[in-house]
Amino acid sequence: VEATLLRTPLYARHVSLGARMVPFAGYEMPVQYESVIEEHKAVRTDAGAFDVSHMGEIHVDGPTAQEFLQSMLSNDIDRLGDAEAQYTLLTNDAGGIVDDLIAYRFGHGQFYLVINASNRAAVYGWLKEREPRGCEVRDASDEYGLVAVQGPRALERLGFSEAPAFTHGMGELDGVEVMVARTGYTGEQGVELCCAEDDTLALWDAILARGVRPCGLGARDTLRLEVCYPLHGNDITTDTDAISAGLGWTCALDKEFSGAAELRRIKEEGPSRRLVAFVMEERAIPRQGMPIEGGGEVTSGTHSPMLDVGIGMGYVPTGQATPDTELVVDVRGKPRRARVVKKPIYQPTKEDEE
Amino acid sequence: VPAPETYPEDLKYHSEHDWARIEGDEAVMGITWFAQDALGELVHFEAPAVGSSTTKDQPYGEVESVKAVSDVIAPLSGEILDVNQKVVDEPETVNDDPYGDGWLLRIRLADPGEVDALMDVDAYKAHVAEQ
Numbered sequence: 001v002e003a004t005l006l007r008t009p010l011y012a013r014h015v016s017l018g019a020r021m022v023p024f025a026g027y028e029m030p031v032q033y034e035s036v037i038e039e040h041k042a043v044r045t046d047a048g049a050f051d052v053s054h055m056g057e058i059h060v061d062g063p064t065a066q067e068f069l070q071s072m073l074s075n076d077i078d079r080l081g082d083a084e085a086q087y088t089l090l091t092n093d094a095g096g097i098v099d100d101l102i103a104y105r106f107g108h109g110q111f112y113l114v115i116n117a118s119n120r121a122a123v124y125g126w127l128k129e130r131e132p133r134g135c136e137v138r139d140a141s142d143e144y145g146l147v148a149v150q151g152p153r154a155l156e157r158l159g160f161s162e163a164p165a166f167t168h169g170m171g172e173l174d175g176v177e178v179m180v181a182r183t184g185y186t187g188e189q190g191v192e193l194c195c196a197e198d199d200t201l202a203l204w205d206a207i208l209a210r211g212v213r214p215c216g217l218g219a220r221d222t223l224r225l226e227v228c229y230p231l232h233g234n235d236i237t238t239d240t241d242a243i244s245a246g247l248g249w250t251c252a253l254d255k256e257f258s259g260a261a262e263l264r265r266i267k268e269e270g271p272s273r274r275l276v277a278f279v280m281e282e283r284a285i286p287r288q289g290m291p292i293e294g295g296g297e298v299t300s301g302t303h304s305p306m307l308d309v310g311i312g313m314g315y316v317p318t319g320q321a322t323p324d325t326e327l328v329v330d331v332r333g334k335p336r337r338a339r340v341v342k343k344p345i346y347q348p349t350k351e352d353e354e
Numbered sequence: 355v356p357a358p359e360t361y362p363e364d365l366k367y368h369s370e371h372d373w374a375r376i377e378g379d380e381a382v383m384g385i386t387w388f389a390q391d392a393l394g395e396l397v398h399f400e401a402p403a404v405g406s407s408t409t410k411d412q413p414y415g416e417v418e419s420v421k422a423v424s425d426v427i428a429p430l431s432g433e434i435l436d437v438n439q440k441v442v443d444e445p446e447t448v449n450d451d452p453y454g455d456g457w458l459l460r461i462r463l464a465d466p467g468e469v470d471a472l473m474d475v476d477a478y479k480a481h482v483a484e485q
């Protein structure tokens with residue numbers, strides 16, 4: 001029996017906007033409205049809006065919350081000030097990645113985690129099971145709507161003033177109260193807006209009325225891959241570790257957290273394989289699961305709308321991980337040449353460079 | 355602007371959403387509006403070599419969108435006389451004009467009798483309606 005798919009508060013609006021709906025992480029989500037490529041380019045040149053209400057939100061509150069999260073998450077949460085946010089990992093005892101997430105600090109003993117929809121049960125279960133005295137872990141995913149507005153003109157279109165990346169605060173957009181976070185998954189400037197579930201539709205309509213283009217999960221994936229942001233389930237999983245994935249910078253190895261000892265060992269010995277970014281040198285589009293000659297494997301692949309070539313990420317033996325190394329991807333039985341490149345594959349234009 | 359949904363009356367159709375325009379003992383082939391719409395904007399056409407052959411009901415190439423890859427099924431058997439290089443260079447041509455500039459192959463029919471097994475436009479429209 002197929003499980004019933006969940007819907008975000010914007011489901012009916014997506015349908016009326018002509019979106020093609022697909023199952024994703026247990027939800028019916030828009031993969032595109034009119035065109036993945038046009039939506040992608042809108043985010044790179046102007047502004048696009050994404051319904052990410054399917055993502056999970058977990059509150060971790062109490063006098064021992066910080067100490068608890070410091071022992072659970074890979075990054076150093078003690079460095080997080082009020083109104084700041086931090087990209088971090090939840091790791092298992094073997095150093096595998098249970099999820100990658102953003103931790104927000106509101107104040108002393110007040111934290112909020114935004115996690116991948118597909119890992120909601122795993123992350124909540126993991127934390128709840130280990131919840132110490134003096135700390136409450138609460139899954140608040142169904143209480144909030146979440147909309148990302150991304151692109152070089154995102155802030156201008158919303159009438160928001162500039163703020164440093166990875167900061168957040170309370171705000172208001174056309175009468176809707178929102179938590180504004182300077183975070184995102186596209187490599188562009190932008191915000192993620194969190195509101196009460198019942199306000200999501202009003203928020204979305206207000207954003208679109210300001211000339212922001214609705215964008216689906218298709219563009220979200222091509223945007224994140226161009227800038228080499230890993231996708232949990234593809235590029236990072238419970239079977240991959242942060243060091244091999246190039247996420248060592250998110251791991252404070254001088255503290256204790258699950259898997260820290262194993263990660264220290266991998267770092268010291270050097271990982272046997274690494275997650276690299278590559279660009280196809282022949283006409284072909286790499287896809288997840290394709291073998292790379294020499295023992296590697298593609299973990300994410302697509303067509304880059306900005307570069308108009310096939311691009312991807314994948315694990316290769318360390319000897320093949322240096323930028324400029326030629327790779328051969330097995331594209332359904334046909335060998336196709338690719339080249340390892342420095343991350344990111346595509347560098348978004350910074351406004352001050354224009 | 356995406357092309358409007360159309361199924362020309364002068365074409366023959368295959369259930370895997372391919373079309374063929376019969377021109378004497380040759381045929382021009384491509385994918386239907388329905389196929390390109392289901393895939394989304396095409397970004398790659400993996401074309402067969404001129405001089406090789408197609409076999410009815412068998413794949414002869416692949417078309418890819420950003421999200422998906424799909425075999426292209428031959429509606430008819432024959433020797434490949436020409437591949438549309440414009441589609442190789444600009445695959446989105448198929449989305450813009452699936453029955454005109456977006457044709458994929460020209461073949462010399464190996465067995466003109468195969469044409470009888472293809473659908474006419476009304477049968478194909480009924481087939482699309484069931485999808």
